[in-house]
Amino acid sequence: MQRSCRSLSRLLVSQRGFCTSTKGAESEKLVASVLFERLPVVIPKIDPLVYGFQEFSFRWRQQFRRAYPEEFLKKSDARGKGEYQIDFVPAPRITEADKANDKRSLQRALDRRLYLLLYGDAYGTPKGQPAWHFPEKVYKSEETLRKCAESALESVIGDLSHTYFVGNAPMGHIAMPPTENNNKDIQSFKRFFFKSQVIATNKVNIKCKDFVWVTKDELLEYFPEHNEYLTKMIIS
Structure with missing residues (x-):
């Protein structure tokens, strides 16, 4: 079994032409x-086609959303409006290097x-x-x-x-x-x-x-x- 494996490996090496010399390289x-x-x-900015699809998808889902009482909606709107509210202003996309x-x-x-x-x-x-x-x-x-x-x-x-x-x-x-x-x-x-x-x-x-x-x-x-x-x- 060992002899057959050795002979097979030698055959593969001879067929593939392995070479360790660097003269050719x-x-x-x-x-x-x-x-x-x-x-x-x-x-990145959303593509207009993607934005249009997202807006359509949102309006479509609104037709089938669950209706909540007005009292519940008022409480959810008032959540997070404490004295520690921070006004966030995003940085401009166009920088001085762009200009x-x-x-x-x-x-x-x-x-x-x-x-x-x-x-x-x-x-x-x-x-x-x-x-x-x-x-x-x-x-x-x-x-x-x-x-x-x-x-x-x-x-x-x-x-x-x-x-x-x-x-x-x-x-x-x-x-x-x-x-x-x-x-x-x-x-x-x-x-x-x-x-x-x-x-x-x-x-x-x-x-x-x-x-x-x-x-x-x-x-x-x-x-x-x-x-x-x-x-x-x-x-x-």
Whole structure:
């Protein structure tokens, strides 16, 4: 029985072509990119169709609700109207950063998700030609690819105490073939995306030449060549 199991395992290994050598992988680099997002701060506005359905549903239920005596209704209306009643005034949805279109501030588009983009040297672009990109790092000697992504984000914001990485696996990847505009020393590579979120803070210190916090619609304008892929990968 043991001999048959050993022979079967050897057969599977030979058929699948397992290899532990890294010589073939040296030519293709792996890049860990971080999709660093700020979640919505306020509840998004209800869609007019949803609001209309809820109003219709409420009026429909009112037709069949139980009728209560007037005395009972008066007592329920008077409940909670003591001397400690507090007048609540909600904060405005439109902030000063929205009015000024300040994309370097997190205090904008409070009902949308915001994503961090950096402006500077990016892997795969010619040297001396800065471009907009996500926080990224080329995978070298890190224990895992996620550790590489954490290191990439840490080099930008300096501290990961107010961040949360969603899962250990990447949320997607793009195979980047060599192009004529790329550096001759850079061959094809794969860019893996990891998701991380801002936690318990409304200000992040970014160490970069320039940066922006953009919504999904604004983000797609920075990467027109990957518009279709990013639309499917980013759910907001």
